[in-house]
Amino acid sequence: MQLINFMMCGFLALIFSATVEAQLTQQQKEAKIKGLELYNQYKAISATPFLQIAANADDKESQYYLGEAIRKNKRYMTEDAQKWYEAAANQNNIYAMIQLGRSGNDLCTAMDNCPKSKNTPAQWLKSALDLTAPAAEHGNPEAMYLMYELTLKQEWLEKSANSGYALAQYWMATGTRQGDGFFLPWKRNEAVGNWLKLSAEGGYPPAMMEYAAFIFEDKGDLAVARHWISEAANAGYQSGISSYGAYLAHSPSLYDFPLDLVKGYALTSLLKDLDGGGDVQVYVNETLPEIASKMKPEQISEATEFAKKWKATHPPLSFFPEKLSR
Structure with a gap:
């Protein structure tokens, strides 16, 4: 039982660790850093080509933020944004799964031009919940916060806050x-x-x-x-x-x-x-x-x-x- 718990904690740490990433070259790392810097300065258009470099190298965090940058620039879920969200989600990026799950309430719905996805928004949210719930139950503060985002249950926000997030x-x-x-x-x-x-x-x-x-x-x-x-x-x-x-x-x-x-x-x-x-x-x-x-x-x-x-x-x-x- 102790071995199972140890293995589970290790798996959950991999999902939620910000340090887990694709093996990037120095040039790709520098492009990612610059892309994130520009993104955090509300310069989504300028950030895109830098994030693209690391995203093409299969870095899931860059893929997620590239999807974010494209969606924010266009103000709705485009086919290109969805492609990068899905690339990140296929590597168990829970943030990407949540954004794909929220696309059912996106402006593209009102415009009747939402891109087709292999999963429905509800299926993406279920995938996010299935990955997040075990981590939250094992006390991961970030996972607890994401459980709040997924369920809107105040108890998860309080648990996350009390755990130091x-x-x-x-x-x-x-x-x-x-x-x-x-x-x-x-x-x-x-x-x-x-x-x-x-x-x-x-x-x-x-x-x-x-x-x-x-x-x-x-x-x-x-x-x-x-x-x-x-x-x-x-x-x-x-x-x-x-x-x-x-x-x-x-x-x-x-x-x-x-x-x-x-x-x-x-x-x-x-x-x-x-x-x-x-x-x-x-x-x-x-x-x-x-x-x-x-x-x-x-x-x-x-x-x-x-x-x-x-x-x-x-x-x-x-x-x-x-x-x-x-």
Whole structure:
């Protein structure tokens, strides 16, 4: 029995491990990394040719994200998107199975042009459920979260969150804030803060920013708020970078950040890399000249060098879209 359990845990780890992938050449790995970077910056069109390189090498994660990029660009399930989702699903990519299962509610249904598939949406969802349920029962936090996505049963979201899955903790905070569960009024707010704190500590940047706002509004704790804003920026989160940069440059002055025009200008200038994704360029065009008007030319030169060093030592900018998009 112990051997069976060990083998089962090993099999489930293979399904849910982010490290399991096709054997890629260095060029294919670099293409995948670049494709994912662009995808996470809401540049689906630019990401496509890079993801295609790794997807053609049978990398299931690249196949999934290529399907995502194509579907998001077209705004409905196309034949090409479905082809890549199916390629990933045939390698037991559960996210791909779920997206194929959701195609029954896709815009293509209303347009009456959904591509034909070897399985119905219901069959894809059953396949996803059959693979996910054993992993969830064996305590895999990500699998528990996917069981919530598949069944919409709140108990799975709670189990995932209690097992330390940061995304589930974030959605527990969101749901609690919106009225889920039964709480005394002052306990509800406390629960929201606890879930956001756990999610932030678990490394989820959107939770870092929300917890910073929460802890300031609820406790007036400026030091903790500043900490999580800087942590979100260090993680490459677009909202963290834009907020940290603006507050350091006092454009506006919030959370009592000490004035640092050089660092504030440098961080704000990094957002130019997001041109074409997320409509950030409008913000940059307004804020960067405002900060520059307070600076001397030598400070701007210093900021330019600071920005180069930051890019070399920090993760790429990202909006951190959820892997299982709508």
